[in-house]
C-alpha cells in the first residue's frame with residue numbers, strides 16, 4: 001500500500017504576519033524544514049534541519065485545531081524554503097477548507113500552483129528568482145543585509161512588473177539596516193524606480209513568534 005505523502009515540518013503555530021503587505025493580519029504558519037541556501041543573515045537557521053515527516057492530514061489536523069481559536073483566515077507556508085518540498089496537496093487541502101494560502105519563498109524553485117499569494121524574497125549573491133515568479137509574485141521582499149546594494153535593488157525592481165511592490169525589509173529591525181533601507185529607497189527614487197517601500201519585522205517589535 002502506498003504511504004500518504006509527507007512533508008518535513010519544523011512547526012505549526014498561530015501568530016500575526018509580521019512582514020510585507022499582509023503585515024498585522026492573524027495568520028497560521030506552517031514552517032517547513034530545510035533550505036537550499038545558507039544566508040549569513042538568516043533568522044530561521046533552526047529550520048535548516050530535517051524536521052519531522054508529517055502527513056498532509058496530520059498538518060491539516062493541527063491547522064484546524066489552531067484555527068478554531070484564531071481569527072486567522074490565512075495560512076502561510078514558510079521555512080526554510082517552502083518550495084523545496086511538494087506542497088501542492090497541502091495547499092489544495094487548506095484552500096478546500098476555505099483558508100487563503102500565502103507562500104514565502106526565496107524564489108529559486110518554480111512556483112507550485114494554486115497558492116493565493118506568493119511572497120518572493122530573492123537572496124544574494126545573484127538575487128535571481130525563477131522567471132515564473134515575474135507574474136505570480138504579489139510582493140517582493142529584500143532583506144537589507146550588508147550584501148544588498150543599490151544595483152541589486154535596481155536589478156530586482158526591473159525583473160518584476162511595476163505593479164509588484166518591492167519591500168526593503170531591515171535585517172532584524174537593526175538601526176543600521178533601517179538607515180540603509182532609507183538610503184536605498186532614496187537612491188532608487190533618484191534613479192526613477194517606483195513602487196519600492198521600506199518595511200519592518202512587526203512580530204519582533206511586538207515580541208511575537
Ligand code: SF4
Nearest residue numbers: 035037039042080106
Ligand atoms: S533563503 Fe531564507 S531560510 Fe534560506 S538561508 Fe536564506 S534567509 Fe534563511
